[in-house]
Amino acid sequence: MAQKYRIYINQKVILLTETKPQNAEDYESIDAEVFDLKIVYTWVLSHKSKLFYVLCKDAKLFIKAVAKSVTLIEAAGGLVKSENDTYLFIYRNNKWDLPKGKIEKGEKVKEAAVREVEEECGIKVNKLEEKICKTYHVYILKGDIVLKKTHWFMMRSKGQYKLKPQKEEGITDVRWFNKEHITPIVKNTFPSIIDVLVKEKLIINTPVPL
Incomplete structure (x- = not known):
């Protein structure tokens, strides 16, 4: 293939x-x-x-x-599903997003994914499941072209947590969404996040370039 x-x-x-x-x-x-x-x-x-x-x-x-x-930055994050079948999203830089962050030196990819999700949202990840995909996006950092490679994982969280957005990372909101109510996210998120949602079938019949 x-x-x-x-x-x-x-x-x-x-x-x-x-x-x-x-x-x-x-x-x-x-x-x-x-x-x-x-x-x-x-x-x-x-x-x-x-x-x-x-x-x-x-x-x-x-x-x-x-x-x-170019300069390569590797990051990791996750799509978290609760025991109530809701999904966790963050609001950062005027866009809906999924929690993720840079992999620290010496840190394993899976460890970084869980750590970033827990730090950015104030929850506990109870189960790390399959890898969903990798996404790539390019931006300018201090005058240099940077390629960010993000590893995405499916995660599970049990129990009720008081969601706490990591404000020092520019996150202003954290919320659980039902699959049926993610239209506002789809309308105001990044193409790479759409890729993750399509892979996990939260979005169907969405025109993603092939």
Whole structure:
């Protein structure tokens, strides 16, 4: 099965793919031979199109090469489900988001995911389940291009907790949502979060670039 990776730049997506995407006419093609994220970043932001693709022989090797070409920050977080079948979301920087944070030096990915969720929301994770996916997005930090790779896990929490947003991390709200009531989140979140929700089937029939 052909591998595909999505790199998000704000609300735009660069699809790294081994096969031409569906509805290729909706995409702008970027030549794999001359791909340089430091240059592509500015070009994509100034371009009117929101969808781009890079046709490559080995998407996994390609994303690794891209990661080596810029500053890579690895983070981990989770989608937490309560015993009442509600899901935990945070509100940060005027967007709904999922709790996540940078993996500390010497820390295992799974440990970081649980720690960040507990710190940012004031809850206890009772069970760490399967890995959902990895997401990638690009931004500027201190003048440098940064690629953030986030590892997402499914988690379970039991009991009633007084949710406590980690305000020093810019989080102003933490809430549990029923699956049927996440429309406000879908309308005001990041494309990478949509990816996580689609993977866990909280969203169905949502147009995610393939």
